[in-house]
């Protein structure tokens with residue numbers, strides 16, 4: 001199997017264009033099939049968003065949201081306090097179940113601080129790869145240029 | 157739609173599409189409504205003049221795109237003259253959210269709209285006609301006076317940038 005196809009070629013194929021050799025590759029490569037499905041799905045989602053009414057302020061959001069660092073700092077402070085509290089208490093007063101109850105909200109806070117946005121997963125929905133597809137991708141070991149450190153040169 | 161159609165009928169039939177396209181191509185909701193009104197009046201006059209055999213949809217689209225281009229060219233100096241900040245786009249009449257739209261988080265929708273606003277004029281026009289209005293690539297090329305190859309290049313670049321926005325890639 002040759003290397004996988006760049007997004008530009010997958011795009012052409014999805015539009016009904018492209019070379020025969022590329023079409024053959026697509027027909028036999030589950031990774032490229034999955035990438036094409038995801039590409040088409042993404043474009044549908046984007047088209048649907050732009051078909052709707054613009055949000056109240058459709059201005060560029062250059063700066064990252066401020067809440068993340070604050071949330072992370074708050075989570076760290078919560079961890080420190082929780083650790084101090086658990087260390088200072090005598091062991092007899094801390095049965096395992098109680099430690100678990102104390103630690104879980106803290107871990108949840110950390111989780112929300114570190115992974116604040118699940119929007120993309122929602123957006124991708126059914127386009128996420130199945131285990132079989134990912135295994136097929138791994139077996140193929142054909143990494144598309146978009147996923148390599150150097151990336152693809154922009155095609156004209 | 158023939159020469160006997162009333163303005164009201166024409167307005168009901170065409171305004172949603174014309175306004176949606178204007179909203180996409182102009183960053184200002186009030187400008188979009190103004191231009192849509194201009195286009196509908198032009199359309200009504202053309203209809204009264206009995207342009208037999210005219211392919212209405214491509215014609216309306218072309219007139220709308222050109223009207224938006226003219227408005228964009230003149231927008232900068234009017235803003236300067238009036239000292240007016242770009243308007244916030246709200247209170248718009250338009251289609252409701254689609255099921256796909258509803259699934260996308262508000263932050264992602266913001267990113268997509270912001271990325272769309274940062275596309276070149278050509279990329280905006282090509283993407284809007286192909287993936288919002290549902291034209292074929294050949295129809296897009298014809299409407300915008302581009303070669304098919306050029307339309308495809310603009311389209312793919314737009315797709316790349318908008319996908320980056322969807323996926324949250326800087």
Ligand SMILES: [Zn+2]
Pocket residue numbers: 003004005025029030031032033142
């Ligand atoms: Zn492949």
